[in-house]
Amino acid sequence: MGRQTWIQVYLWSARLFLASVVIQVFLIGLYLFAGGNLDWHRFFALVPTVLALVPLVAAFGAPLPTRSKQWSAALFVVTFIQGALPSLKDSVGIVAALHPVNALLMLYIGIVVLRDAQEQARAADALPIESPITRT
């Protein structure tokens, strides 16, 4: 797979990750305010987790600068922690209470990764294509 393709994967996975966070938050809203099922929120949690892994893979596949790799790794770690936090409800409730705060952190890092992905995509588009005619 070419670098351009990896960058597009990086960009689109960042976009989809942010969309999945918004959907996930809406699902918990449905449970809390509209008599929805909590299982929707539980099962859908898999989607942001998988989508958080894709930018990390793409950042290494492209390969992108260290900063991009660090941010996408942070995104994956924060998303992974998010899944673990509710299980602390009965033991360390105050730590489990960070579950919604961590969701804000996921959103923030997701925005950072998306902005980075947009910059990388712009930079890749701006690169001059070497023409065989002009090469002397």
Place this chain on the structure above:
Amino acid sequence: MGAELLISLVVVLRIADRGVGLHCPAHGAEWAIDRRLKIAGRAAPEREQRRERAMEQQGSVQFYLWSARLFLASVVFQVFAIGLYLFAGYDLGPHLLGALIVTVMSVVVLISTFAARLPGRAKRWAGALFVLTIVQGILPGFKDTDLAVIGALHPVNALLLFGLGLVILRDAQERARMPAPEPAAKSEAPATST
């Protein structure tokens, strides 16, 4: 001779009134000196005033920056408060108190954009932040109605508030980084009369 004196008197009065020189072939040199003295005398307090204005502007931008920071902090606290209710057995009190703080902070952000005389875009963002904060308070009211799905947008709107808060914070940081305008402007330099 009398008419010339009268004309000179009128011209001098106009100079004193407007603080600018007028060209007269006979007295041009003297008036030019008088004009330079007038501008030099006026420039110092004007420079001082401009410096004061710049400092005021900087102070207002700092107010804008800090209100944006505190708004974001209040949103994080508010989200933590609902986490305490859902996961740690606390009551809803801190979340309800937090709602008041977030609303007050959104008003402070809006006021700070007007105090700092920021451009329309910054005011519009702050206005949108205030509107979204009010909407956030209304949304839970849909819970036991036929429109409960709208109530489910309460946490989504919280994300929106956080995102918009970040946009405003970035704007405030950029404005705080901007250098203060130079105290002396070219147009105020003493003019050489010809």
